[in-house]
Amino acid sequence: xxxxxxxxxxxxxxxxxxxxxxxxxxxxxxxxxxxxxxxxxxxxxxxxxxxxxxxxxxxxxxxxxxxxxxxxxxxxxxxxxxxxxxxxxxxxxxxxxxxxxxxxxxxxxxxxxxxxxxxxxxxxxxxxxxxxxxxxxxxxxxxxxxxxxxxxxxxxxxxxxxxxxxxxxxxxxxxxxxxxxxxxxxxxxxxxxxxxxxxxxxxxxxxxxxxxxxxxxxxxxxxxxxxxxxxxxxxxxxxxxxxxxxxxxxxxxxxxxxxxxxxxxxxxxxxxxxxxxxxxxxxxxxxxxxxxxxxxxxxxxxxxxxxxxxxxxxxxxxxxxxxxxxxxxxxxxxxxxxxxxxxxxxxxxxxxxxxxxxxxxxxxxxxxxxxxxxxxxxxxxxxxxxxxxxxxxxxxxxxxxxxxxxxxxxxxxxxxxxxxxxxxxxxxxxxxxxxxxxxxxxxxxxxxxxxxxxxxxxxxxxxxxxxxxxxxxxxxxx
Ligand code: SAH
Ligand code: SF4
Ligand code: F3S
Numbered sequence: 001x002x003x004x005x006x007x008x009x010x011x012x013x014x015x016x017x018x019x020x021x022x023x024x025x026x027x028x029x030x031x032x033x034x035x036x037x038x039x040x041x042x043x044x045x046x047x048x049x050x051x052x053x054x055x056x057x058x059x060x061x062x063x064x065x066x067x068x069x070x071x072x073x074x075x076x077x078x079x080x081x082x083x084x085x086x087x088x089x090x091x092x093x094x095x096x097x098x099x100x101x102x103x104x105x106x107x108x109x110x111x112x113x114x115x116x117x118x119x120x121x122x123x124x125x126x127x128x129x130x131x132x133x134x135x136x137x138x139x140x141x142x143x144x145x146x147x148x149x150x151x152x153x154x155x156x157x158x159x160x161x162x163x164x165x166x167x168x169x170x171x172x173x174x175x176x177x178x179x180x181x182x183x184x185x186x187x188x189x190x191x192x193x194x195x196x197x198x199x200x201x202x203x204x205x206x207x208x209x210x211x212x213x214x215x216x217x218x219x220x221x222x223x224x225x226x227x228x229x230x231x232x233x234x235x236x237x238x239x240x241x242x243x244x245x246x247x248x249x250x251x252x253x254x255x256x257x258x259x260x261x262x263x264x265x266x267x268x269x270x271x272x273x274x275x276x277x278x279x280x281x282x283x284x285x286x287x288x289x290x291x292x293x294x295x296x297x298x299x300x301x302x303x304x305x306x307x308x309x310x311x312x313x314x315x316x317x318x319x320x321x322x323x324x325x326x327x328x329x330x331x332x333x334x335x336x337x338x339x340x341x342x343x344x345x346x347x348x349x350x351x352x353x354x355x356x357x358x359x360x361x362x363x364x365x366x367x368x369x370x371x372x373x374x375x376x377x378x379x380x381x382x383x384x385x386x387x388x389x390x391x392x393x394x395x396x397x398x399x400x401x402x403x404x405x406x407x408x409x410x411x412x413x414x415x416x417x418x419x420x421x422x423x424x425x426x427x428x429x430x431x432x433x434x435x436x437x438x439x440x441x442x443x444x445x446x447x448x449x450x451x452x453x454x455x456x457x458x459x460x461x462x463x464x465x466x467x468x469x470x471x472x473x474x475x476x477x478x
Contacts, residue, residue, distance in 0.1 A: 007033040008042035013050025049086035053350035085180035095130040106134035111144035153202030165211030200241030215254040230258035237268035264307035276316035280335025281328035312342035320369030322360035419444040
């Protein structure tokens with residue numbers, strides 16, 4: 001038998017790229033490819049790229065340069081494919097700029113990878129004739145992407161992303177996503193549930209439902225009607241084995257009453273909401289075409305907190321949007337101070353080709369953007385530190401995910417996605433443990449498992465405390 005071919009996928013950007021990388025790997029596993037940890041011994045390297053900011057998009061070219069150099073030094077030939085949002089946005093330009101590339105494939109065509117690779121192979125070393133596939137095909141790629149094998153699910157651990165919605169119709173004036181991912185499409189409810197059932201059977205305990213605009217989800221249900229995200233979350237939480245559900249990324253405009261009620265009614269829905277606001281200035285929000293004001297954001301925060309008081313928030317911010325004044329920026333700091341975030345991402349505005357904001361005249365100088373991002377991040381860092389500190393002495397269910405740095409340690413996640421280090425046997429991976437937080441540092445928390453309190457993750461999404469000798473499958477020694 002011939003040696004299996006080796007595949008190395010490197011993902012940049014958001015969680016959807018992480019999910020897509022897995023689906024590409026699953027697709028190519030059928031063609032005999034096995035994953036490898038480094039590009040050095042790979043027969044096929046896929047760079048799964050992000051176009052959101054200039055820095056993200058440029059990374060692909062430096063990576064391609066590195067790959068080309070390594071190939072020349074080792075005197076070997078690898079096939080190189082560029083996938084993801086840079087592939088979609090730049091297409092044939094990539095092959096012009098980086099001759100090492102054999103194949104460019106946009107996010108809606110991953111199901112075609114086997115045939116595209118075969119075409120590229122047929123062209124051999126004639127790289128000038130690189131293959132470019134960036135159409136938005138009529139067929140739904142999800143109908144053709146094979147499911148992961150039980151072994152692949154087990155290897156990926158007890159948490160999983162599931163794409164439920166892709167694309168965006170919002171057209172914020174700074175953003176490339178509506179162009180790179182296309183129009184909003186929701187997957188049918190039944191197909192998502194099938195995928196979650198399979199994951200749960202493979203040992204997954206926590207599912208994060210992902211979409212560029214996930215709370216606009218409206219997938220077709222068994223009656224031919226449309227299910228919203230609240231309904232989808234409810235159904236996913238009912239899948240035996242699933243203990244925790246999250247969703248990301250939401251838009252404030254689509255936080256409807258039913259979804260907020262789900263935060264009250266469903267214990268499996270984690271009390272942690274990532275809700276990008278971008279700016280605290282109504283003038284800038286309007287210029288960004290966010291189609292809501294700061295008052296709506298405050299209102300949502302208040303209603304979610306009323307529904308579930310232990311909810312913590314995270315968000316995304318952009319500073320230095322064209323025309324942003326000191327007063328506008330002060331409004332952002334004020335919004336942050338009023339809400340209090342457990343965590344957040346903040347970015348300097350980066351003009352993106354083809355987006356309306358890129359051609360606005362009032363672009364701000366780099367030093368203004370830098371000063372503002374520093375001020376904002378200092379405030380957000382203080383809030384994060386305060387939130388983490390307030391967790392000291394608290395008791396949480398921690399989903400144990402993987403081995404820690406030292407023998408006998410495991411790392412799990414709190415409901416707020418904090419990493420928590422505990423002492424536990426490796427057989428406990430994939431279970432929930434009741435943990436009291438003892439130590440807090442900038443990167444992680446540490447805690448003690450309360451007397452052998454491990455949980456299974458059944459039934460119906462509510463973790464049930466189980467006796468020490470009836471732990472599913474294996475007996476655990478705490
Ligand atoms: N769909 C999500 C997030 C999309 S991209 C949403 O609606 O919010 C993730 C984050 O990148 C955005 O929330 C925004 O904060 C940031 N971002 C997007 N375009 C950007 C740009 N041109 N410059 C700087 N940051 C940007
Ligand atoms: Fe981009 Fe706005 Fe769509 Fe989010 S909602 S993906 S920021 S256009
Ligand atoms: Fe980047 Fe595309 Fe995600 S631009 S953030 S990889 S949707």
